[in-house]
Amino acid sequence: MSNYSVKEINNKSVWEGFSLRSSPNTFLQSWNWGEFNKSFGRKIWRPGVYSGEKLVGIALAIKYTSRFGDYLYCPRGPIVDWKDQDRFKSLLDELKQIATKEKCIFIKIDPLLEDTPQNRKIFSRLGFNSAVTFVQVEDAWLLPLEKSEDEILSQMRKTTRYLIRHEPQQGIKIEVSTRTQDANKFVDLLYLTATRKGFASHPKEYYLKQFEILSKDDQQKLYIAKKGNQILSMALIVFYGEMGYYLHAASNPENKQPTRPARPYDSRSVSGVAGWSVGYSLQWEAIKEAKRRGAKYYNFWGVVKDKNFHHSHPWYGFSLFKRGFGGFKYSYIRAQDYPMNSKYYAYRAAERLRRLFDRLRSGYWQD
Structure with a gap:
């Protein structure tokens, strides 16, 4: 009994x-x-x-x-x-x-x-x-936050660390918003991203209602990477309990920024001669906020399984991006x-x- x-x-x-x-x-x-x-x-x-x-x-x-x-x-x-x-x-x-x-x-x-x-x-x-x-997601990428900011940075991939520091030098600024009008801009950009990359998305009301309900209790914020008045990328980040969550993201198809050429022998580099997609300093600001709130981990959400981590997998690009921040894969x-x-x-x-x-x-x- x-x-x-x-x-x-x-x-x-x-x-x-x-x-x-x-x-x-x-x-x-x-x-x-x-x-x-x-x-x-x-x-x-x-x-x-x-x-x-x-x-x-x-x-x-x-x-x-x-x-x-x-x-x-x-x-x-x-x-x-x-x-x-x-x-x-x-x-x-x-x-x-x-x-x-x-x-x-x-x-x-x-x-x-x-x-x-x-x-x-x-x-x-x-x-x-x-x-x-x-x-x-079954395989999530988690970044532990118990160490100092400098220690967290030191354990990132060299290219990731470089771009976190390089983006502000290029005039890229990060704004944090809880405004409904910005959430509407995010959804519009998300639909452009979904069409371009061929992934499914929810109806507009799904994102707006989620933002309305979670943000009123300070559980969700919209991070915006801008250069001048141009929005380059946006991300909805959830902060709850022991984690910060990289939940939804969208990017401007024209957000490639020029940078130094990648050295041919550096297989870890994601910059390349054509530039890189803005989002590194945005993630770093969200990571720091999660740490400030006392979170144990920053959850980058899904990544490809280790056995499939190669260029032919459709998730390879964003998995490489997430792995570059350091951390480990956790399989649920x-x-x-x-x-x-x-x-x-x-x-x-x-x-x-x-x-x-x-x-x-x-x-x-x-x-």
Whole structure:
């Protein structure tokens, strides 16, 4: 018999107090991320697991719709001590009850756990299936922030360090904004970037509503690299708990800046004779702000897997950019699906087909 009880949490301070005290934590399980999803009409739940009167785990769950039926999704959660399986099982039982009531075909969770055989067994033993595709990034590039700024700089790739110092000398300045008009400019530039580089993007309201809700609690800021009145690049950075997050970025297609030629033998250089894409000093300002706020890491978000880190991979360029700042790759366990009925397997088969078509379209077959 479990010693834990579960009840819905309706108090923002209670939720955020536990979330921010937990390690690891994530903005994807924050109160405001729930509010952001509610703003699009999605149903959300915030169950908490208690040991007596003490809150010991939380799980922000969001109801999504697919062609095959609805499902519950717990992004980068639950937030719980995974050493105590009864806490997770108590939350899972609550999620099952919600899923049954809402006629969901499965529950998807996305734990903040490293991808290890031992961690995978936690879920396989409980009847979970590893998802066909990832939802959040599986391989993130993390920069530890406990050292001094000078020490962090010293551990960067030489070219990265050079460009951080070189950009201000070229008249490039970094502005930080929480203005809605700047967020609109960001989305316009993002769509140009998405069209040019061929990646998917969300509707405009997705970025604007996210910015509105997170920035009001000082959890998101827009970083803008400018030369004179020309915007060269922009990035939406999230600051939450123990991390700063490089979440969304856009660049002007004409933002290449002239610099010294790269030496032919320096394979680490990304400058080249044609110039470089502005963004190094922007990242450095965001990194310093995350450090000032007491974050343990700056999360550059996704990078290509080590085995695929070569020029032919479509993620090679931005992965090289992120790696240049120093740090390490952290691999999260893949999202886990808990089937609620047989319709889940039709959904899973469709996901496999979609993944195949995506690979055919991209011409790249490796993960």
